[in-house]
Amino acid sequence: MRLIVPIPEYCIACGSALQQQIPEGEDRLRGVCPDCGEIHYRNPKVVVGTLIESEDQVLLCRRAIEPAEGLWTPPAGFLEMGESMAAGAARETMEEACADVEIVRPFARIDLTRIGQVHQMFLARLNDPGIGAGTESLEVKWFPWDQVPWSELAFPVVEWVMRLRMEDLDTDQHRIHHGCLHWLEVGSPMSLESYDLSDLQSLSLIP
Amino acid sequence: MRLIVPIPEYCIACGSALQQQIPEGEDRLRGVCPDCGEIHYRNPKVVVGTLIESEDQVLLCRRAIEPAEGLWTPPAGFLEMGESMAAGAARETMEEACADVEIVRPFARIDLTRIGQVHQMFLARLNDPGIGAGTESLEVKWFPWDQVPWSELAFPVVEWVMRLRMEDLDTDQHRIHHGCLHWLEVGSPMSLESYDLSDLQSLSLIP
Secondary structure (H helix, E strand, O other), rough: OOOOOOOOOEEOOOEEEEEEEEEOOOOOEEEEEEOOOOOOOOEEEEEEEEEEEOOOOEEEEOOOOOOOOOEEOOOOOOOOOOHHHHHHHHHHHHHHOOEEEEEEEEEEEEEEOOOOOEEEEEEEEEEOOOOOOOOOOEEEEEEEEEOOOOOHHHHHHHHHHHHHHHHHHOOOOOEEEEEEEEOOOOOOOHHHHHHEEEEEEEEEEEE | OOOOOOOEEEOOOOOOEOOEOOOOOOOOOEEEEEOOEEEEEEOEOOOOOOOEEEEEEEEEEEOOOOOOOOOOEOOOOOOOOOHHHHHHHHHHHHHHHOOOOEEEEEEEHHHHOOOEEEEEEEEEEEEOOOOEEEEEEEEEEEEHHHHHHHHEEHHHHHHHHHHHHHHHHOOOOEEEEEEEEEEEOOOOOOOOHHHEEEEEEEEEEEO
């Protein structure tokens, strides 16, 4: 699945070639169909996933597919039509880690403005001890928090979410995090240093 | 702007008529292009908005457009590519209520599974006292919380968010809410009673 929302060139309703226009009452270019009038909006997509914890360990999947094949990530994927965020996160966890989880609570919500994604990660725990590599994973493994493979994490957003969680565990804080990974348009988009962490709010919860 | 994510019938990359197929490695039907192979995913869209409070009052807009023309809602709209949720909420507030706001904190995140939307509402306050009706609003008005026009609110999600906020104000609680409005497929989709409020978590914050 491609990560970035594609730019439509043809009309999804009638197949005609689109024109880039600013529709009446709007302020930016959209793909507009000259034949049927359909306006094609491009909007960010939602990614949902889980941080699964058990006895000071966290469950990670090693990706079997590009991008970031061979690198580690918590289970996560695109929210589908008709499902809640919590249900989507549990579904992705079953698909990628063959793990049946209970959602504990929302943990971090992060905007990825470069690629038009909104990530919502939940804390979760296993309903059943069985785990295994799904079709998109090479392997699935428990990592003690002090042995997380930081240099082999798949994406900057993964590193950010996991560092926030480790900070909370180290300092015995219960927090919920909202923020934005805004790409600075220099450096590698796979490096955390290429981003400004804007709009970050870490709110402390009553445990 | 239509509320529900449209079903693609033609390929956005080449204009060919799509076929409904289950792509390899997937588990559900997608629109697949028989000519260029493009797979068309339909995913939920993100709506961002603000609850603006000042001296026990909340700012509402009366909608100038369908759906729910003439009814009241906090400023909200679709998140655009390239903007953070907080920036999108502030932009929508400027567009609909001509109001320059500071985002205080995330307040409620609600999935609308019937129409494929994820709503994120923020608490906000004015940077400047000026307000006014934008092109999509008939009027913009401060309502004391005990005079909110409950029977004239635009959407069930608006009623739910505002009732959660009023409950928090009445009981002097600082909370952050996550949940899902799951339509029961009976009754009117404009009535709160037609929904199951699933996955609801109201987490108490340290003020």
